[in-house]
Structure formats: structure tokens, C-alpha cells
Amino acid sequence: MARLSLALATILVAVSAPASGSADDGCADCFRAVTKGEIRPLSITIESGIKFSRLGLRGKEDGDAAIDPQTGTKRVGPNMIDLGGVSFQGKARITGEPMRPVRIELPHGVVLHNPSGGEARLTEFSTDLPPVAMLDANGSLEFSFGAKIESKGAQGGNFRGRIPIRVEYY
16 A cells, blocks of 8 residues: 655745735835825635545555535545545635625646655635625634545655735725
8 A cells, every 4th residue: 555645734825915005015104003095915825724634545546535614524536545644625814895796716736746746636726705805893814624535656755835926906
């Protein structure tokens, strides 16, 4: 039985510039008071990355597993075995202009790498967000995300990668 240990530790976040600013604004003034007529820039904080913990392949064929964004429950596919350990969904918080709807885009796929050059792939990203996500009266929104991991070439290892998340006002 080939052993496949999968984990995602590092998250890279790409946030679009606010509607009133330019792409070069950066976030040097993110914490200054917002004056009337200005829109507070969006920011995102990753509270935790998605983690699949320890998985094993049943044979020489690739397998898959998924993390549910609402419960953090891990589901393994027919060619994968759950070898235990703590797994959980990713969690993030967005801050910006109170009571504004936002669009959150997760990628279609992300390639993960292990130290020896092996690859796995994250696909089928999902969140626990409603169809129209909106910042609350304090300008905050927390959400969880999950994904499906697929082995590639039936290789094992400690896989890591970055998930670009795009956030913008409607």
C-alpha cells in the first residue's frame, strides 16, 4: 500500500483593488479613517488553510478525497484510505465597507508539490457562502472553504501549495 500524506499549509491571497482606488494603492492606509464618499478597501485574512491530514492509496491507481466546507468532514474516494489525523476546512475573514455585497472567487484548480517533485491537484473548491455574500454591519464576513484533492501518478508525500482567492465588491 502506497502512503500518501497530504497537507496544505500556505495560502496566497490575491485581493482586487477597491472600486474607488487604483491597482497601485497597496494597503499602506488600510487602517486610516474612511471619509464620507470613500469606499473602505477590501482585505482578507486566512484564519486556517485546508488540511487533508494523512491519506493512503489502495494500490497503484490514483485516488481522491474531499473536505466539506461546512462541516470540515473528510470523504475519501474508492482508491483512497483515511489514515487518521486531524483534517479541517479552510477559514477566511473579509473586511471592507459595511453592508456591501462581495464576490469571492476560488480557482478551478491548484497544483500541489511535495519536496521530491511529486504533484497532487486541488479541484472542486466550494464554500459555505450564500449565493450573494454580503459584509455585515461591521464590514466583516467569515466563510469556510473546502476542495477535492486528487493524487497524480500515484505518488505520496507531504504536498503543499497556494490557493489564490480573489475578492471584490459587486
